[in-house]
Amino acid sequence: MRFHVPRRADGVDILADMVDRLLEKAHVSRDQVFGIGVAIPGPFCVSGPTGIGPGWVDFPLEEKLGEKTGLPxxxxxxxxAAAIAERLHGAGKDLENFVYVFIGMGLGAGLFVNGQIYRGIRGAAGEIGHIIVDPGGRLCECGNHGCLERYVSLRAAYEAIGEQEDCSNGLELLERKLDEKDPDMMAWLKDAADKLRLGVLALESTLDPEAIFVGGILPNKITKALLRELLPLFPSITTHGGMHEPHIQPGVSAPSAPAHGAASVPIFNEFYPEPRMPRRT
Ligand SMILES: [Zn+2]
Structure with a gap:
């Protein structure tokens, strides 16, 4: 279930209330629940969420919601989360190494490396939205110019068609513009594909994945149109003599990937706990 939580003070109560209502509606008792998964926008650092909004930075959401609901x-x-959903239920079922490119208001990626999510040293791995693809280009929230997510994101799509980011029925509007072959929408698709091609090359060159899935909140129809524009990809060092396998495809869990992902996280963590070597002290 996706919804907007205005402030963190109210947010925990709203979430806890939603858990109660969901359990009641599904006739599920608390002892049957593995846990609650919450999917939020990145960046996501060891100290907690930083990308969800200023009011949530460093807020101990796991602890507070756990206290309120009595559930992990x-x-x-x-x-x-979307990558985990794709691994458990989607097209990544049999894959140990793949990337899920998540197009939301920003742009990020879930990196599956050897059967586990790769997080990096500060938990911020996969922030591909901040790869610079147009030096001196559009200003990004991170302070740099020309970051990938300034071109490949819902925010960029809304800007291209001259709409506010928080317009109601925004996704339906984008789909309609695509159906109508609106010139601004088509220009955005082409520009987004040109920029994303650079991001895909960076991912392929760095990770040599078995597959790259593209999804997120972007409606499937638009994702497919974007992928049509994206091909052919740049040949990467991981391909041989131009024999490029177009192993880039829409993620099957989109556009409800965050919700599917959130629900999948406690199950994945239970059955596929991350193997860790103890650190030498
Ligand atoms: Zn940036």
């Missing part, structure tokens, strides 16, 4: 809570960034 796992907070995961939306791209990782």
């Amino acid at each position: 809570v796992i907070v995961e960034n939306d791209a990782n």
